Amino acid sequence: MSAPTDLSTVHDLIAAVRGPVLLPADDGYAAEIAAWNVANPHAPVVVVGATGTADVAAAVRWAGQHGLPVAVQATGHGAVRPAVGCVLITTNRMQELAVDPAARTARAAAGVRWSRVLEAAAPHGLAPLNGSSSQVGVVGYTLGGGLGPLGRTFGFAADHVRAVEIVTADGVARTIDANHEADLFWAVRGGKGNFGIVTAIEFDLFEVPALVGGGIYFPATHAAEVLHAYRAWAPTLPERMNTSLALLRLPARPQLPEPLRGAFVVHLRVAFLGDVAAAERLLAPMRAAAPALIDAVGDLPLPAIDAIHQDPVDPMPTRERGVLLGELTAEAADALLGVAGPQADVPLVMVELRHLGGALGRPAAVPTAVTGRGAVFSLFVIGLGVPGLVPVVDAVTDAVLAAPGRAVVPGGMMNFSGGAGPEVLLSNWAPADRDRLLRIKRSYDPTNVFSTNQAIV
Numbered sequence: 001m002s003a004p005t006d007l008s009t010v011h012d013l014i015a016a017v018r019g020p021v022l023l024p025a026d027d028g029y030a031a032e033i034a035a036w037n038v039a040n041p042h043a044p045v046v047v048v049g050a051t052g053t054a055d056v057a058a059a060v061r062w063a064g065q066h067g068l069p070v071a072v073q074a075t076g077h078g079a080v081r082p083a084v085g086c087v088l089i090t091t092n093r094m095q096e097l098a099v100d101p102a103a104r105t106a107r108a109a110a111g112v113r114w115s116r117v118l119e120a121a122a123p124h125g126l127a128p129l130n131g132s133s134s135q136v137g138v139v140g141y142t143l144g145g146g147l148g149p150l151g152r153t154f155g156f157a158a159d160h161v162r163a164v165e166i167v168t169a170d171g172v173a174r175t176i177d178a179n180h181e182a183d184l185f186w187a188v189r190g191g192k193g194n195f196g197i198v199t200a201i202e203f204d205l206f207e208v209p210a211l212v213g214g215g216i217y218f219p220a221t222h223a224a225e226v227l228h229a230y231r232a233w234a235p236t237l238p239e240r241m242n243t244s245l246a247l248l249r250l251p252a253r254p255q256l257p258e259p260l261r262g263a264f265v266v267h268l269r270v271a272f273l274g275d276v277a278a279a280e281r282l283l284a285p286m287r288a289a290a291p292a293l294i295d296a297v298g299d300l301p302l303p304a305i306d307a308i309h310q311d312p313v314d315p316m317p318t319r320e321r322g323v324l325l326g327e328l329t330a331e332a333a334d335a336l337l338g339v340a341g342p343q344a345d346v347p348l349v350m351v352e353l354r355h356l357g358g359a360l361g362r363p364a365a366v367p368t369a370v371t372g373r374g375a376v377f378s379l380f381v382i383g384l385g386v387p388g389l390v391p392v393v394d395a396v397t398d399a400v401l402a403a404p405g406r407a408v409v410p411g412g413m414m415n416f417s418g419g420a421g422p423e424v425l426l427s428n429w430a431p432a433d434r435d436r437l438l439r440i441k442r443s444y445d446p447t448n449v450f451s452t453n454q455a456i457v
């Protein structure tokens, strides 16, 4: 079936949905498809601005009738591949959010970002398991695993999903949970967008009476001391202490404070459930490792949780990939510094080690397709996704991810797997889980309608 090229061929789609239906020549098309990650511009044959489940179902059915693949976008933070020659469903109009403080749960529609959940849950002393940036979408983040600043304490976001509302390739809207279509419920929590368009999820909130959070920036001159101190210190920490360490090449933006502007810095991020005095005691070895440029760890209101990682908010071009590590030896730390330390002239934005373990290492109460439970660190690289630099970024990323050598262990989250092809993505799963995922994929999406972005087939 050839792709529709003018409005006359999409009149039945326009009639079937309440939201806008836009073709490439239409005003508003460019704004509708715009993504946070601008490295991989989308070019769908038609974009549908869904207003609810009925719109999503109609768009999926229409795509099926015309033999077109279906892509979905909430915020574009996960646009690691361009959505081309497909029907793109945008979910930013789907903003329904309800918090149930008694049940300690929330239900968020497909377009909700974490910032709204944080604001709605905080007055009840409750927190979601959001990631480093509250601008990221709840659904995409959770389906891809969801490793956030409170992960060691409570686990992956995907592990704490109660129910998923999903439109599958046949255009049918289903509500799935541990007792209804349990196979699909397992696959979608970790297997991301390969099984349908999720219209809403219901998930747990957690009691967080007090959070100590923030970050310590160290200068390039002490990168080695800080990295070596971190690799020895992190594995000694209790589950209440969540940390990560990033080698950052920061832009020369006037918005950044002077010591960070245009600088290479090492950023220790901290999220501790407890009081400041206990956090200070745990942080002492890192503070002793080197003098800080900025030291800002203290009581943190939950809606201000972005202050921990201080991720960029404005759209930018990124190219990313990660692996999991079973340990970080002194040799591996030196090798990392060799390829990505302050002396290296490389187009990287960030090389990040997140400390795993704790609740992240335990299976979910209702098993999910999230892998890598035995890993001790996640190693994640972000480079500049600028056309001329891509081959260099890819080569440097390869070198960084290979630096830990045999410490690399199997597994990996979709959220940190970047734009790899199906074969590499599937290698995140052990053979039995891989077979199970593919079996479920064939059963619910036999013609591979959901074959865009991080596709496993």
Ligand SMILES: Cc1cc2nc3c(=O)[nH]c(=O)nc-3n(C[C@H](O)[C@H](O)[C@H](O)COP(=O)(O)OP(=O)(O)OC[C@H]3O[C@@H](n4cnc5c(N)ncnc54)[C@H](O)[C@@H]3O)c2cc1C
Binding pocket: 035, 036, 072, 073, 074, 075, 076, 077, 078, 079, 091, 110, 130, 131, 132, 133, 135, 136, 137, 138, 139, 140, 141, 142, 143, 144, 145, 146, 147, 148, 149, 192, 193, 194, 196, 197, 198, 199, 311, 312, 415, 416, 452, 453, 454
């Ligand atoms: C600044 C930044 C910080 C981040 N921090 C973290 C972090 O701390 N931890 C972490 O785990 N990840 C993190 N991520 C990765 C992020 O969770 C993924 O990129 C996630 O896919 C973003 O979801 P989104 O909906 O916002 O993005 P989008 O680009 O809109 O969607 C990305 C993909 O998510 C899937 N998806 C989105 N909506 C739906 C839906 N309704 N139904 C089915 N599939 C859907 C699809 O596969 C889609 O292609 C971060 C990313 C960025 C850019």
